[in-house]
Amino acid sequence: MTVTPYMPDDEDDEMNGYLKIDRYNPEMIAKLSAHYEDILAQIGEDPKREGLLKTPERIAKAMLFLTQGYDLDAKQILGSALFKEEYSQMVVVKDIEVYSMCEHHMLPFFGKAHIAYIPNGHVVGLSKIPRVVDVYARRLQVQERLTNEIRDCIQETLQPVGVGVVMECRHLCMCMRGVQKQNSVTTTSAFTGGFLQEKTRAEFLNLISSKLS
Numbered sequence: 745m746t747v748t749p750y751m752p753d754d755e756d757d758e759m760n761g762y763l764k765i766d767r768y769n770p771e772m773i774a775k776l777s778a779h780y781e782d783i784l785a786q787i788g789e790d791p792k793r794e795g796l797l798k799t800p801e802r803i804a805k806a807m808l809f810l811t812q813g814y815d816l817d818a819k820q821i822l823g824s825a826l827f828k829e830e831y832s833q834m835v836v837v838k839d840i841e842v843y844s845m846c847e848h849h850m851l852p853f854f855g856k857a858h859i860a861y862i863p864n865g866h867v868v869g870l871s872k873i874p875r876v877v878d879v880y881a882r883r884l885q886v887q888e889r890l891t892n893e894i895r896d897c898i899q900e901t902l903q904p905v906g907v908g909v910v911m912e913c914r915h916l917c918m919c920m921r922g923v924q925k926q927n928s929v930t931t932t933s934a935f936t937g938g939f940l941q942e943k944t945r946a947e948f949l950n951l952i953s954s955k956l957s
């Protein structure tokens with residue numbers, strides 16, 4: 745079996761050491777592929793039929809991608825782009841797409857994260873906020889822990905006046921199986937510092953509910 749090693753698609757990633765290429769090494773992919781081949785047989789498929797020949801390897805690569813957060817350091821990523829700046833109002837990055845997998849069924853849950861902080865002498869490079877979301881989302885998760893981990897990472901690294909995180913997700917384990925509710929959305933939130941005050945929290949919630957046309 746030929747295995748193509750994963751390469752970061754962005755030089756910046758490589759330079760910052762975000763991705764440890766070892767995660768995608770051929771030995772690891774081959775080991776995982778063997779397990780998935782076995783699973784295909786166990787569920788009643790024929791792993792030797794043409795359409796499935798490369799499937800174990802594809803799943804192995806997909807799973808390594810979807811769980812790459814275990815090899816990434818969110819605090820290091822966030823801390824790599826802090827800029828001294830006297831801006832003291834709320835910074836909000838909203839509608840960040842989130843794709844994660846629930847730790848109970850390993851089925852996807854997905855939706856949006858809305859994140860705000862009030863700087864305390866430093867601002868962070870904006871792209872680092874969605875990167876932090878991805879680091880924690882690309883692990884086996886529950887939505888509540890994911891929400892708290894994002895909050896704690898920003899609070900501890902940036903030490904801002906406060907952090908607010910709101911997440912809205914659909915869980916496929918509740919849609920495709922089990923209770924089979926297609927439209928339910930779960931909202932979680934986590935706050936620190938200034939966001940524990942009603943006025944600040946209301947400003948954040950108001951900003952994330954407004955639509956840009």
Ligand SMILES: Nc1nc2c(ncn2[C@@H]2O[C@H](COP(=O)(O)OP(=O)(O)OP(=O)(O)O)[C@@H](O)[C@H]2O)c(=O)[nH]1
Nearest residue numbers: 846847848853885886887888915917918921922923
């Ligand atoms: N709190 C929380 N629960 C989650 C999350 N993702 C999935 N779950 C729930 O985890 C629970 C696992 O419950 P179990 O009774 O052990 O598993 P189950 O028999 O598959 O449950 P059903 O989904 O009700 O069929 C289910 O209620 C899921 O809806 C999450 O992010 N947060």
Ligand SMILES: [Zn+2]
Nearest residue numbers: 846848849917
């Ligand atoms: Zn689940």
